[in-house]
Amino acid sequence: MGLKKNTRPGRAWLITPALRADRFETAQTSGAGVALVDLEDSVAPQDKQAARMAAQQFFDRPEAPCTLGVRMNSPATLEGTRDLIALSAYACKPGIILVPKAESPRDVELVAGVLDTDGYTPDIWALIETPRAFDRLPTILAAPRLGGVVFGSADYAAAVGCGLAWESLLYARSTLVNSARAAGIPAIDAPVYELNDLDALRGEAERSRELGFHGKGAVHPRQTAVINDTFMPSEAEIARARAIVTAGRESGRGITSVGGQMVGTPFFAAAEALIREVDG
Structure with missing residues (x-):
């Protein structure tokens, strides 16, 4: 089954903490197809409001050579609600909203209900990273406004109590790709967290591509070239x-x-x- 979306998301997805404005330009020019500014895990609870304010600068570059997005806090939390209020007021808005801890189509519908206007309908993606989400995948992926899914390996492994090795997460990856393809949407694989082992990254990216993922997350700009090269047909x-x-x-x-x-x-x-x- 082909993808039902007309837009083609980038192969490499790079995420940058909202409070590191010094990294914004590097992230956006790293070669990533999608650059996300993070309001969730990389931001301490006491710094959430400062992060929301700082993140506005990330979107002040309409000429950025990639799609710009944000990983918000879960819309089922108070911080997620505050994120949506802040995002709705941004002068320049993100093209992609990544919704973490997604466990229901309601999570997607809530984000769309707050942010969608006549002139703005962001691409909403779900971060699938809990056992409950995998139990409910077909229902979540049926959400009409869902653009795609991203695998959150670290949170999933922590919840299940398994390792981050490929074999430990093969079931989750296979299930996510199969369900995403059945829904006609793309799936992006989780990052490799070893910052300096580009050979390990290439090896895992090759397996991700073989499994059917459309692309892969990156946690450092140096990883994007390897991901792009691996996912590009020879x-x-x-x-x-x-x-x-x-x-x-x-x-x-x-x-x-x-x-x-x-x-x-x-x-x-x-x-x-x-x-x-x-x-x-």
């Missing part, structure tokens, strides 16, 4: 996809072979989707 993959599309056309979409491999309807569909993405 010249060999593009050439093979074009060959499969041609073979499908010539065979009338019947079973045929390309490079010694049997191909049929699902191969044609996957190749056509890749070519649509490459050719825009």
Whole structure:
């Protein structure tokens, strides 16, 4: 199933604390497709109001070379309510709202109900990071205003009591990708938290892509280039996809072979989707 959204979210998603205005420009020019300013976990409770005020500066660059967004506090909390009030008053508003601890379509509907106006309908994404959210995935993902989902591995692992290794989280990742595809929306994988091990990042990003994720989170600007490179189709993959599309056309979409491999309807569909993405 293809994505039902016309917009294509970036492959690398970078998040920056709202109280680190000195990092804002670096985040926005890092090569990330989506740069988020954070009002949630990176901000201490006593600093939430200062963070809301500081975050306005993040959106004062309409020429930024990426989509700008915000990770708010859960709309089911008092701080989340205060975030929505503040965001509704921003002169320049975020293109993406990332809703943490999402466990119900109501979380998405509440954000849309407060922020949507005739001239502004932000892309609302759900951060899936609790066992309860995974139990309710089909219901959450059916929310009409939901643009996509992001996997929150650290909170999920803490709640379940498992490790952050790939094998420990494979069930959660597979479930999220499958449910997101069933709903026709993209899924972004969780970051790798080792700041200096780019080989580990590349290895995990390759597995994320193989699993069906659209992109991956980043916790440092140096990670974005690796994520972009890993999720970008290679010249060999593009050439093979074009060959499969041609073979499908010539065979009338019947079973045929390309490079010694049997191909049929699902191969044609996957190749056509890749070519649509490459050719825009």
